[in-house]
Amino acid sequence: MASDFQSIPVIDLALAKSPATRPILLQQLHHALTRVGFLYVSNHDVSQEAISDLKQLLPQLFELDPRSKDEVNLHNSPHFLGYSQVGSETTAGVEDKREQFEFATELPNTWDADKPLYERLKGPNQWPSHDPVIRSVIRSVVGRYIEEMTQLGERFLQLVAEALEIPTDKLFSFLSDQHRLKLVHYPASESIDPVGQGVGPHKDSSGWWTFLLQASPPHVKGLQALNKNGEWIHVPVLQNTFVVNIGQAFEVVTHGVCKATTHRVLSGPLERYSVPFFQGVRRNLTKEEAWETLQEYFIAESTSPALDAGAHIDSAFLRGKYDTWGESQLRTKIRSHQDVGHKFYAEVLDQYVNDDV
Numbered sequence: 611m612a613s614d615f616q617s618i619p620v621i622d623l624a625l626a627k628s629p630a631t632r633p634i635l636l637q638q639l640h641h642a643l644t645r646v647g648f649l650y651v652s653n654h655d656v657s658q659e660a661i662s663d664l665k666q667l668l669p670q671l672f673e674l675d676p677r678s679k680d681e682v683n684l685h686n687s688p689h690f691l692g693y694s695q696v697g698s699e700t701t702a703g704v705e706d707k708r709e710q711f712e713f714a715t716e717l718p719n720t721w722d723a724d725k726p727l728y729e730r731l732k733g734p735n736q737w738p739s740h741d742p743v744i745r746s747v748i749r750s751v752v753g754r755y756i757e758e759m760t761q762l763g764e765r766f767l768q769l770v771a772e773a774l775e776i777p778t779d780k781l782f783s784f785l786s787d788q789h790r791l792k793l794v795h796y797p798a799s800e801s802i803d804p805v806g807q808g809v810g811p812h813k814d815s816s817g818w819w820t821f822l823l824q825a826s827p828p829h830v831k832g833l834q835a836l837n838k839n840g841e842w843i844h845v846p847v848l849q850n851t852f853v854v855n856i857g858q859a860f861e862v863v864t865h866g867v868c869k870a871t872t873h874r875v876l877s878g879p880l881e882r883y884s885v886p887f888f889q890g891v892r893r894n895l896t897k898e899e900a901w902e903t904l905q906e907y908f909i910a911e912s913t914s915p916a917l918d919a920g921a922h923i924d925s926a927f928l929r930g931k932y933d934t935w936g937e938s939q940l941r942t943k944i945r946s947h948q949d950v951g952h953k954f955y956a957e958v959l960d961q962y963v964n965d966d967v
């Protein structure tokens with residue numbers, strides 16, 4: 611069997627700053643995008659302050675009393691923003707052992723009945739705590755972090771366009787106004803079996819690219835990426851880096867040339883914190899547009915030149931019955947959180963929950 615990646619490449623974004631080193635970076639990035647689908651970025655220019663403030667906030671947030679957490683429960687929000695407790699999510703048919711707060715770019719809810727239902731995914735955050743000081747700290751730390759990550763995402767996308775030799779404006783035309791951030795806590799496993807499922811094997815489906823901060827010290831392990839030989843490769847904590855991985859929509863628009871690599875998190879005897887930032891995809895993006903916009907750049911390299919269905923790409927968006935990215939996202943969210951579906955999306959709940967036959 612041909613050997614596949616055994617470690618995750620580190621891309622030093624400082625190389626982009628000099629015309630002498632930029633081509634080296636682009637070459638390394640091309641390799642990481644087309645052969646691995648997972649990478650680290652260092653010298654990313656996200657401020658130390660934004661990162662350390664967020665890291666400091668994490669334990670405080672998860673130590674809030676259960677009532678304060680429940681007051682911002684995700685089931686209050688038609689935008690699927692808020693707190694979800696351990697056990698509220700399953701991946702690959704097994705319960706995940708993690709709790710999380712989900713936030714997004716702060717935007718008003720502008721949905722009304724004349725607009726597509728998926729426009730209701732956009733809306734304001736639920737900020738925890740009745741204490742006005744704590745609440746305002748959470749809001750400013752998370753808000754600033756989202757802002758800085760939005761900028762990193764755009765800088766990175768510019769480099770991706772250059773590395774893949776595709777027009778930057780076409781790549782940027784897929785972006786949403788709303789990006790999502792999850793603050794995740796994997797509690798220490800109490801079971802005798804030292805290894806459990808933090809989150810099961812998956813490809814990221816909620817965004818375009820994921821920029822992940824592994825917020826625990828380096829001796830806390832857990833994240834693993836799957837190579838083509840079926841080996842789980844550790845993705846250790848590297849200080850001052852973000853882990854970057856490809857989401858399913860990007861695999862679609864690159865015709866499978868850049869693969870969304872499967873990954874998972876094992877829970878263990880130590881608690882772990884992580885913070886994935888999901889760069890958002892425009893909700894009204896249609897399958898046709900996603901498939902056709904960059905076709906000319908990828909068709910020669912694509913593993914299957916047939917245009918008929920993208921059969922080689924494992925994408926619920928492509929395979930599903932719904933034409934827009936927004937609607938397939940709404941379906942995914944409703945299926946994972948049926949209580950929210952029941953409360954806010956009763957008219958489509960049955961259809962979305964029972965449409966896989």
Ligand SMILES: O=C(O)CCC(=O)C(=O)O
Pocket residue numbers: 792794809814822824833873874875884885886
């Ligand atoms: O916690 C991590 O390190 C990764 C989490 C993850 O893969 C996800 O939430 O999509």
Ligand SMILES: [Fe+2]
Pocket residue numbers: 812813814873
């Ligand atoms: Fe993920």
